[in-house]
Amino acid sequence: MRDNRISEAVISRLPKYYRYLSELEAKGTQRVSSSKMSADMGLNASQIRRDLNCFGGFGQQGYGYQVNNLKNEIKKILGIGKKYTAVVVGAGNIGQALYKYTNFAEEGYNLAAIFDADQSVVDKEIDGITVRPIEELADFVINNEVNLGVITAPKRHAQRIADELVLLGVKGIWNFAPVDVVARKGVCVENVHLSDSLFVLSYRMRTNGED
Amino acid sequence: MRDNRISEAVISRLPKYYRYLSELEAKGTQRVSSSKMSADMGLNASQIRRDLNCFGGFGQQGYGYQVNNLKNEIKKILGIGKKYTAVVVGAGNIGQALYKYTNFAEEGYNLAAIFDADQSVVDKEIDGITVRPIEELADFVINNEVNLGVITAPKRHAQRIADELVLLGVKGIWNFAPVDVVARKGVCVENVHLSDSLFVLSYRMRTNGED
DNA sequence: CCAATTTTGTTACTCATTGCAAATACCTCC
DNA sequence: GGAGGTATTTGCAATGAGTAACAAAATTGG
Incomplete structure (x- = not known):
């Protein structure tokens, strides 16, 4: 202090x-x-x-x-232990993996629901989880006081989804799409670019110490 | 230069x-x-x-x-486009997600196989992929000239797996277990800690700009 | 073909971060 | 209860990163 x-x-x-x-x-x-x-x-x-x-x-x-x-x-x-309620938007590989990963819940981050726009995966129980249609996102966020949005959708949709989540009142965006999502002041964004870290690793493997 | x-x-x-x-x-x-x-x-x-x-x-x-x-x-x-052959060790949520994620292949990173120690998931075709038993790891790495190891196993196994992969000759480790894996000089390690980025986001949400 | 404009490559400067060392405070053991 | 040792504070120096300013070079348009 x-x-x-x-x-x-x-x-x-x-x-x-x-x-x-x-x-x-x-x-x-x-x-x-x-x-x-x-x-x-x-x-x-x-x-x-x-x-x-x-x-x-x-x-x-x-x-x-x-x-x-x-x-x-x-x-x-760090604000760990505070209760966060989150939604995952995008039920692809990464989205499902994060949603099913239980360690976050242990720290107080409750991933309450997962959504997708693709009708073929919606409302079916896949591997123990039920994917909700994107149309229900707004209601869910409002009714459940969701304050955190996890974006695991394709990159072309990422910013639009972020905008909607912000409009609905979330205070944080955890983005996994390979674009840098932006949000208005007051909303925190953390862009996670997995391939970036792979590329850095790849650079190091190539140069291996000296350059 | x-x-x-x-x-x-x-x-x-x-x-x-x-x-x-x-x-x-x-x-x-x-x-x-x-x-x-x-x-x-x-x-x-x-x-x-x-x-x-x-x-x-x-x-x-x-x-x-x-x-x-x-x-x-x-x-x-960055060394993108060079051909890398990788194995994924740990067929949990994240492991499967990475293995199924096709964008890496497009950039030349070939995730050739996925392994797990848990007999209940091994050798069964889950969602289109076949998980191999960990016992076959050594042979596979050697026979396929694997140069990159992706670790998505529980943290208590991560370092041991890394050590084995290094011994088998991989030149890079991409670790997703929540520990800082280390390797001898000459082998590059990239530790990806997803929850770290969530915690940082959580800190920002709590302090929101000023502190 | 020449002059004005654009835009890089590079150097100089400022600010932040890291590392070090002296000083201070507290614990532990006798 | 006091002396010695241990480990944090705190201030300072050195390193490193980020920004701004400028000169050199190439393009573009008349």
Whole structure:
């Protein structure tokens, strides 16, 4: 709480800390120092302390950080545990996979329904899930107070779907279509481009260290 | 080719350029300037020129960049189009989704087979694909000259699978398990943490701009 | 064919981020 | 309860990334 401007770089490391601390907690570890975190995670110890200090003095000199406490603080910072209600739009491969993936629910992200425009997959129970027709999207979002939209539709529809979701009042868009979806101020967008990461991997494989 | 040290930041923007240029090419656009790219992609024009110039002078003063040519150059830089043979290890939701996703094949990434350790899903044709038993992984990788491993197994198995794949000679690991898989020097690893991006989105939704 | 315009390649500058080291605070053990 | 050790703070230096400004070069139009 000491600096109002938290950099993107810091934010993007928080989930990693969260993951690491969850592991420690599961192992029953009570306390951890920045130097141990550094050794385990491959980040500079100084950077870790600095990052955490952006949000408050969680550590104690001469002792380190209390694992459970720190984990919960980061959880609060990231907004994990707040109840989110989401819809998945696009019942293709990725859409179905995300919808069926249960780990998100455990963290409080409830993927409440999945929609598709293709009549051939709608209203049939595929592999245990029922795909709803896109025409019901608006009603569902409003009646269930959906605040998060997951877009897994083909790229040509992505922006239009995003626009509709925003109009319906969602506060966040998690987009998997290979375009950069945009939204008006006040709505948060996270574009996930799987192939981008594959291309970066491919670049590294080609150049392998030196260039 | 003017600077041997290309920063991560530059590399991570290349796929975005590639995507954008592919769109332009599909529309039949012949030439593009850095200022147009800037306007369309929301990046600083100066940065775009600088990024591209890391790899050579692709542009022409007074003219701009030739779309088709630049796209192909970036394609080469990223190593897209080279033939990769990959295996997917873990036939859960994400594994199946990636395996069935055909766009990768179009870019030269051939996902040749999918494996799982769970006997109940093995050797049965599920939704058009056949899952192979994990015991056949080694033979398959060697016989088919697999150079890329995609890990979509539970996190407790991820590192062990990675180690085996590396031992079998793959040169790249594309990991979707929620752990940071590591590999010996010479093998490239790209860890994709979907929930990380969800958490970052969740943070932004909570703080929404100001903090 | 020449001048005006466009647009890149490149250098210089600013700002953010990372890394380091001294200082401070707290725990632990005797 | 005090001394020593441990680990965070905090301020500062160095590195790196992003932006702006400019000069060189090529195109375009008359």
